[in-house]
Amino acid sequence: MSDPNPYADDSYKWGPPQPPGSPPTMPDGQGYGYPAPGAAPGYGYPQPLPDSAAQPGPGYGYPGPGQPTEPGFNLPVQHGGGSVPMLSFGDITVMNDGIVTPSGTMPLKGAVWTATDMSRTEEKIPTVGIVLAIVFALFCLIGLLFLLMKEKRTTGFVQVTVTSGGRHHSTMIPATGPETFQMVMAQVNTARSMSA
Numbered sequence: 001m002s003d004p005n006p007y008a009d010d011s012y013k014w015g016p017p018q019p020p021g022s023p024p025t026m027p028d029g030q031g032y033g034y035p036a037p038g039a040a041p042g043y044g045y046p047q048p049l050p051d052s053a054a055q056p057g058p059g060y061g062y063p064g065p066g067q068p069t070e071p072g073f074n075l076p077v078q079h080g081g082g083s084v085p086m087l088s089f090g091d092i093t094v095m096n097d098g099i100v101t102p103s104g105t106m107p108l109k110g111a112v113w114t115a116t117d118m119s120r121t122e123e124k125i126p127t128v129g130i131v132l133a134i135v136f137a138l139f140c141l142i143g144l145l146f147l148l149m150k151e152k153r154t155t156g157f158v159q160v161t162v163t164s165g166g167r168h169h170s171t172m173i174p175a176t177g178p179e180t181f182q183m184v185m186a187q188v189n190t191a192r193s194m195s196a
Contacts, residue, residue: 086194087187089160090171094191099162101169111164111195115188119156119175126151158184164195 083095092101099106129149136143154177161170173184 106164113188113192114161116159117181121154121178
């Protein structure tokens with residue numbers, strides 16, 4: 001290999017001989033991935049507005065013309081009867097009249113809630129404590145006090161499960177500390193009282 005870059009001249013050098021190539025084309029002669037000259041663009045290309053549309057409407061999530069908004073916010077105001085989110089567990093949202101999950105909406109009344117703690121907290125001596133204990137043990141025995149340093153680390157998840165109206169959904173909430181399960185259980189107990 002005397003040539004530092006064998007592909008510098010874009011020629012194929014290894015393997016069986018290849019016929020000269022040409023860019024792929026579609027049956028009607030247009031280039032692959034590009035619309036034919038003078039033709040309407042296909043899927044994935046910006047589409048022209050229909051004649052009935054004078055101007056594009058508001059984007060998704062923005063109120064349309066004539067919808068009331070709260071002062072200071074550009075969000076529509078809900079007037080009576082609408083569902084309001086009360087609690088949220090991962091991808092489970094408890095509304096004031098139902099439970100919304102990725103697998104569908106469930107009735108709130110009669111829902112059965114369970115929470116399972118799948119987390120664990122480990123306690124170990126950090127590497128810094130071991131190194132300091134060895135260094136100071138050579139000078140005096142006080143270095144052994146560095147072995148009393150402890151480091152706690154929580155890993156795992158808290159699983160929240162809801163069953164209602166013949167449907168079942170469960171979600172996993174990451175445990176960030178030993179208190180995560182108690183916080184989730186407080187929310188689950190609130191959801192249980194709303195479901196009664």
